[in-house]
Amino acid sequence: MTMLQIAQASQSTLKxxxxxxxxxxxxxxxxxxxxxxxxxxxxxxxxxxxxxSGFRALGAGFTDTNSTYDRGKIDLKALGxxxxxxxxxxxxxxxxxxxxxxxxxxxxxxxxxxxxxxFMVKGSVATDPAQFDGLQKYFDDGTLxxxxxxxxxxxxxxxxxxxxxxxxxxxxxxRCIVTPDLILANRTIISNLAAxxxxxxxxxxxxxxxxxxxxxxxxxxxxxxxxxxGIPIVAMDTDSQGNEILSFTEKSAxxxxxxxxxxxxxxxxxxxxxxxQQLDSGPSIMEFPNGSGHPTTALDWPTAIAVEHPRAVxxxxxxxxx
Numbered sequence: 001m002t003m004l005q006i007a008q009a010s011q012s013t014l015k016x017x018x019x020x021x022x023x024x025x026x027x028x029x030x031x032x033x034x035x036x037x038x039x040x041x042x043x044x045x046x047x048x049x050x051x052x053s054g055f056r057a058l059g060a061g062f063t064d065t066n067s068t069y070d071r072g073k074i075d076l077k078a079l080g081x082x083x084x085x086x087x088x089x090x091x092x093x094x095x096x097x098x099x100x101x102x103x104x105x106x107x108x109x110x111x112x113x114x115x116x117x118x119f120m121v122k123g124s125v126a127t128d129p130a131q132f133d134g135l136q137k138y139f140d141d142g143t144l145x146x147x148x149x150x151x152x153x154x155x156x157x158x159x160x161x162x163x164x165x166x167x168x169x170x171x172x173x174x175r176c177i178v179t180p181d182l183i184l185a186n187r188t189i190i191s192n193l194a195a196x197x198x199x200x201x202x203x204x205x206x207x208x209x210x211x212x213x214x215x216x217x218x219x220x221x222x223x224x225x226x227x228x229x230g231i232p233i234v235a236m237d238t239d240s241q242g243n244e245i246l247s248f249t250e251k252s253a254x255x256x257x258x259x260x261x262x263x264x265x266x267x268x269x270x271x272x273x274x275x276x277q278q279l280d281s282g283p284s285i286m287e288f289p290n291g292s293g294h295p296t297t298a299l300d301w302p303t304a305i306a307v308e309h310p311r312a313v314x315x316x317x318x319x320x321x322x
Contacts (some may be wrong), residue, residue: 001033001034001280002029002030002031002032002033002034003022003023003029003030003032003282004019004023004030004063004217004218005033006019006034006280006281006282007020007023007218007282008218008282010086010210010281010282010306014285015282015283015285016282017106018105018109018282018285018299019108019128019282019283020218020219021106021109021110021113022109022110022112022113022116022269022282022283023217023218024217024221025109025110025113025114025115025117026113026116026147027048027116027166027215027223027225027234028117028182028184028234029113029116029219029275030215030216030217030218031181031182031232031268032182032252032268032273032274032275032276033268033269033270033274034274034275034276034277034280034282035270035274035275035276035277035306036276036277036278036279036280037076037276037277037278038278038279040075040076040278040302041073041074041075041076042070042073042074042075042076042276042304042306043073043074044308045072049067049068050067051065051066051067052065052088054162069268072306072308074132074133074276074304074305075304076114076132076176076276076278076302076303076304077130077131077132077278077302077303077304078130078300078302079112079115079116079119079301080112080283080298080299080300080301080303081108081111081112081266081298081299082108082297082298082299083085083104083108083296083297084294084295084296084297084298085100085101085104085292085294085295085297086156086294087293087294087295090211094149095156103295104297105285105297105299108299109283109299110240110296112299112301113215113276114238114239114240115239115240116301116303117236117239117245118134118239118240118245119131119132120134120135120185120275120305121134121136121236121245121246121264121297121308122134122136122137122284123137124137125134132303132304132305133305134305135264135305135307135313135315137190138307138313139186139315142311143310144307144310144315145310146172146175146176146196146310146311146313146314146315147314147315147316147317148168148172148175148314148315148316148317149174149252149253149317149318150168150260150316150317150318150319150320151252151253151254151318152253152254152256153218153253153254153256153318154252154253154257154260154318154319154320155259155318155320156192156197156319156320156321156322157189157192157193157196157319157322158196158199158322162196162197162204162205162206162207163205163206164238165193165196165203165206166209168208168229168316169209169228169229169316170317172263172265172314172315173228173229173231173265173293175265175311175314176266176267176311176312176313176314177267177272177311177312178267178311179267180230180231180265180267180276180314181231181266181267181269182231182234182265182266182268183226183228183231183232183234183263183264183265183266184230184234184236184246184247184263184264184266185226185234185236185263185316186235186236186244186247186248186261186263186319187232187235187236187237188248188261188321189246189261189263189319189321190225190226190233190235191230191234192322193210193226194212194226195322196210196211196322197211208242209228209229210226210227211226211227212224212225212226212227213225213226213232213237214308215232215234219223233263239279246261246262246263247261248260248261248320248321249261250318251261252299252317252318253317253318257320259320259321260317260318260319260320261319261320261321262315262316262317262318262319263315263316263319264313264314264315264316265313265314265315265316266313267311267312268310269312270308271308271309272307272308272309272312273275273305273306273307273308273309273312273313274305274306274308275303275304275305275306276303276304276305276306277302277303278302278303280303283299283300284299284300284301285297285298285299286298286300
């Protein structure tokens with residue numbers, strides 16, 4: 001189930017509100033399916049080699065061959081945080097006439113969502129064992145290899161032009177095993193693509209493929225997204241510290257420039273790309289007294305991502321801002 005479906009199925013107004021904030025903060029979660037993993041460890045059979053196939057003579061037999069498998073394994077990591085309020089302050093309205101408790105819980109939900117999207121791309125167990133590995137790590141260590149380069153030293157979509165951008169985007173998308181469901185990008189890249197689509201008549205070929213559109217994220221809300229050949233391009237924006245998640249700080253393929261960014265195309269679903277969480281109801285909220293007897297509220301969300309197919313995700317590397 002996606003987070004949107006979890007919110008719609010929940011009987012808890014509190015849980016619905018928390019998940020709606022999480023989705024609004026990272027709208028791609030309205031599309032990404034989650035698998036519940038009560039054991040906190042997700043395992044799957046990862047096929048490395050197919051069995052041999054061939055022809056045989058009539059009356060003869062085939063030689064036995066088998067697939068070769070490794071076991072994929074992902075440990076969920078506890079994402080969340082907690083806050084404490086004085087017991088006489090908890091129900092006092094703030095400047096927006098909401099209880100301090102509700103205001104803090106919304107802020108905690110936003111922070112958790114921003115952290116999830118950050119680690120989905122930049123997480124690294126080697127850097128911090130408390131994190132889960134993200135897409136960038138999978139490409140850096142060779143687990144994922146489907147990379148399309150804009151140019152050896154990086155370049156802009158403007159420099160490629162309309163026809164060149166169409167070809168590059170098709171190459172990028174076609175590196176996925178099947179048509180991807182989602183593309184993640186920096187907001188500046190989406191703006192550059194939109195500008196290219198309307199800049200000159202020479203780019204009309206690109207305008208046939210790219211347009212700005214809206215994506216429903218539930219609760220009557222929509223967000224503006226780019227769209228290439230019907231595939232939504234969702235902006236990643238910043239983490240909870242205000243840092244761009246997909247920033248123009250990457251090195252180019254030939255290592256000569258360091259003002260580049262990447263886009264990721266993702267095929268969603270079982271055996272491709274899924275997000276993981278411990279409970280099928282999503283994040284949990286717990287309240288308990290702190291050492292002084294004042295209420296402490298904790299948001300716990302054990303989670304991770306799983307990429308079960310080597311071509312479930314592709315990367316377009318070396319994108320520079322126009």
